[in-house]
Amino acid sequence: MTDLTTKPAMIRMFGSEMNVRSLLLCGVLVVALILLPQVLVGRPFELRLLTIIFLYATMGQAWNILGGYAGQTSIGHGLFFGLGAYTSTIAVLSLGLNPWLGGLLAIIVAVGAGVLIGLPTFRLKSHYFVIATLVVAESTFLIFSQWSFVGGAIGLELPILPSGWLNFQFHRNKAPYYYIALALLVIVTLFVVWMERSKIGHVLQAIRDDEDAARSLGFSPLRYKLIAMAVSAGVLGFCGTFYAQYVLLVDPPSLLAGSISVIIALIAIFGGIGTVAGPIVGSVVLISLSEYSRIYFSGSGRNIDLLIYGALIMIIAAYCPGGVIGLVKRIRRRIGNPSIDVASKQPPNVKLT
Numbered sequence: 003m004t005d006l007t008t009k010p011a012m013i014r015m016f017g018s019e020m021n022v023r024s025l026l027l028c029g030v031l032v033v034a035l036i037l038l039p040q041v042l043v044g045r046p047f048e049l050r051l052l053t054i055i056f057l058y059a060t061m062g063q064a065w066n067i068l069g070g071y072a073g074q075t076s077i078g079h080g081l082f083f084g085l086g087a088y089t090s091t092i093a094v095l096s097l098g099l100n101p102w103l104g105g106l107l108a109i110i111v112a113v114g115a116g117v118l119i120g121l122p123t124f125r126l127k128s129h130y131f132v133i134a135t136l137v138v139a140e141s142t143f144l145i146f147s148q149w150s151f152v153g154g155a156i157g158l159e160l161p162i163l164p165s166g167w168l169n170f171q172f173h174r175n176k177a178p179y180y181y182i183a184l185a186l187l188v189i190v191t192l193f194v195v196w197m198e199r200s201k202i203g204h205v206l207q208a209i210r211d212d213e214d215a216a217r218s219l220g221f222s223p224l225r226y227k228l229i230a231m232a233v234s235a236g237v238l239g240f241c242g243t244f245y246a247q248y249v250l251l252v253d254p255p256s257l258l259a260g261s262i263s264v265i266i267a268l269i270a271i272f273g274g275i276g277t278v279a280g281p282i283v284g285s286v287v288l289i290s291l292s293e294y295s296r297i298y299f300s301g302s303g304r305n306i307d308l309l310i311y312g313a314l315i316m317i318i319a320a321y322c323p324g325g326v327i328g329l330v331k332r333i334r335r336r337i338g339n340p341s342i343d344v345a346s347k348q349p350p351n352v353k354l355t
Contacts, residue, residue: 062281086242112239157253
């Protein structure tokens, strides 16, 4: 048997050869994605599609922190996405702040809103919590649709500033948006990998599996749920800023509609909640499906893709509660390859009721 001291440093650091191989593979993939815009010159649709996939994968990762690791299924997370977009936009229009500073303010506002919402709603159990998140999100949508300060149902337009990194606007060459979205996804994914191995991650998973047992060990479920909510909301807040700077328009249907919250949750559920790769896989499949269905149905495919989403989720719930990642693990075990990345445990079933 090989002694621990004779193993390569990377194996000692990451725990197994499988983890090291996964890390190296991810590194190669990131490098390929960095170089990809050079291949997509003159192909704006593909560049935009990848940018949106990265953005929604990041939001799926953020939802996964609360819904996957803490076990708190929210279908109102689009609220923080919308708050972030509106906060940074108002900061630019009314306060004259730089969009990057507006993004920082958006994170603060989203975190504050997450904590304020979490304090009462985390005292609710099971489907009552799900309903509460839906009610809060829909109430916010209705308020913003009627509130003249935020432009009502029409929304607000961001001013067109000189193109450049300082102003967070890129007019002719959209590749910088691609790189910012990719950087967001990499940073948030690395955070989730770290969190999964940290004390916070272990406590969150203990709360998800048995809240009473976690409480009996001296951990405060409310405190750790609030931490998960704050981090999740903060990430979504900055994602809202990114989206506002990308389209230069904020309005309730694009940011606060219930379908936004549902899609964010479905991305993680479809890919596999409680796993690092799940939201990424879910975003690639569902966002690609959404965009291509709109092309195929001549721009009228939005309702079609929601119908397909529903069908896919019913199939996943009935035959593979662990999502796509859970299905892949089952197939690998059946073909006699039980070695699975230690970082990705079998995800929990999604319980909405």
